[in-house]
Amino acid sequence: MSDTTPSVRSEVGVLRTVLLHRPGTEVERITPTNMDQLLFDELLWVEHAQLEHDAFADVLRKLDVEVLYLEELLTEVVTDEAVARDVVQRHVTDRSCGPQAVGRVRELLLGNEPRQLVEHLIGGVTVEEVGRGDGLVTTVSGQSEMLLEPLPNAVFMRDSSAWIGEGVVLSPMNRLVRRRETDLLRTVYTRHPRFADSPIWFGGEVTDWFPATFEGGDLLVVGDRGLAIGMSERTTPAGVETLATKLFDAGAVDRILAVDLPKVRAAMHLDTIVTQVDVDAFITYPTMTSNLTAYAVTPRPGGGVHVAEHASFLQGLAWAAGLDHARAIEPALGSIRAEREQWNDANNTLAVQPGVVVAYERNVATNEILDTAGIEVHTIPSYELPRGRGGPRCMSCPVLREPLPA
The missing domain is CATH 3.75.10.10 (L-arginine/glycine Amidinotransferase; Chain A)
Known part of the structure; x- marks a missing residue:
């Protein structure tokens, strides 16, 4: 060992x-x-x-004490595109943001560099960041509402x-x-x-x-x-x-x-x-x-x-x-x-x-x-x-x- x-x-x-x-973006997204x-x-x-x-x-x-950070380890892991894709598919689903927004949310996340991808996985995704497009979820939601909840x-x-x-x-x-x-x-x-x-x-x-x-x-x-x-x-x-x-x-x-x-x-x-x-x-x-x-x-x-x-x-x-x-x-x-x-x-x-x-x-x-x-x-x-x-x-x-x- x-x-x-x-x-x-x-x-x-x-x-x-x-x-x-x-703590980062995810804490900034806590509201009353x-x-x-x-x-x-x-x-x-x-x-x-x-x-x-x-x-x-x-x-x-x-x-x-050696200090490791979750966000840094996760960034290293999702530099592998296959791992990044698997994680995004598990976290961004029809049930989290609606069938018509899911593709655009996944595209947003996978279009980012690994560090920004991790920031979204922990910090979440808003309607404003994706754009309204078609679909009931984005149509009825405010710009600041979350399509992927923060952590x-x-x-x-x-x-x-x-x-x-x-x-x-x-x-x-x-x-x-x-x-x-x-x-x-x-x-x-x-x-x-x-x-x-x-x-x-x-x-x-x-x-x-x-x-x-x-x-x-x-x-x-x-x-x-x-x-x-x-x-x-x-x-x-x-x-x-x-x-x-x-x-x-x-x-x-x-x-x-x-x-x-x-x-x-x-x-x-x-x-x-x-x-x-x-x-x-x-x-x-x-x-x-x-x-x-x-x-x-x-x-x-x-x-x-x-x-x-x-x-x-x-x-x-x-x-x-x-x-x-x-x-x-x-x-x-x-x-x-x-x-x-x-x-x-x-x-x-x-x-x-x-x-x-x-x-x-x-x-x-x-x-x-x-x-x-x-x-x-x-x-x-x-x-x-x-x-x-x-x-x-x-x-x-x-x-x-x-x-x-x-």
Whole structure:
């Protein structure tokens, strides 16, 4: 195995390579009219969000992390005209823009250089960019309406894919507006030479509909052979069981802690209320984690899974991580401040090595509590990015971490 071969066997091993997406045109296309549909609560000042994202990448590089960008990898892949054509045909269909516009939208995309093609695949296509022509869709639509929807949530790279061991899982996303994100990652992982020898544990096939869904923000690689997966508003029990069966059959992991989360936006994914910050330590939001029900999921002889309720969430995390015990760092904040900081992703930290994390600078109290607990915190600017409801962990997909010492 080369020193760039993907492998992630923990949440806190020394981070060597990470995949990001710098926000761009797709975020500029969020409006008061479509922001609910695109899963945003607020409009972002795009240029400032880009500066903050650049600062995030700079902090990672200063910590000796290689930063890959989705848009750059995808551009390299679609320089192959056959790959470009296949991607465009999957993403631009009769159902997305109407039978009479589909040919013109495809022609627009394939007539661009690879970089502009990728910008459209992520940023979308408007009626104005194609022209009205014939057909009902373009006739009744305004000039700024989208014939190919933008993907502003692509900045949250953790959701669409997650590396587990030496392979990757591609998420069958819960929300329709995010499903094209997964296919773009599938294209990169199956076509880019950097990932040529990496198995896809789940999601290698192209399909239109997954009644069972899961998203990477609910998946924590807490130990060499164990995971914690949240059952949230975005990840279904059927999705967890389907993924668990695939991973067990592949021999990728031995045990999974399935955590039943409140089905509320403030706990959208497991990593919004708990992340791992050291080999044996997790920062948690006790208002939500103190009464969670968790289940130990293990392979059943002959196939399938065995499920047993676990004594407590924290003990379950220790079990999944292969530890005798785990410690919880629980911010003892007043209820108002705790709720504010959790909403601003105070718990959504990205570990770059054991006991060293990246966090939003705006969550002052939580960062001080981490520091007091012996965790080294590197902060990044956070005026605009938190408006998207995701923190440093949400915005990053670790591709390579060094294994933890035995």
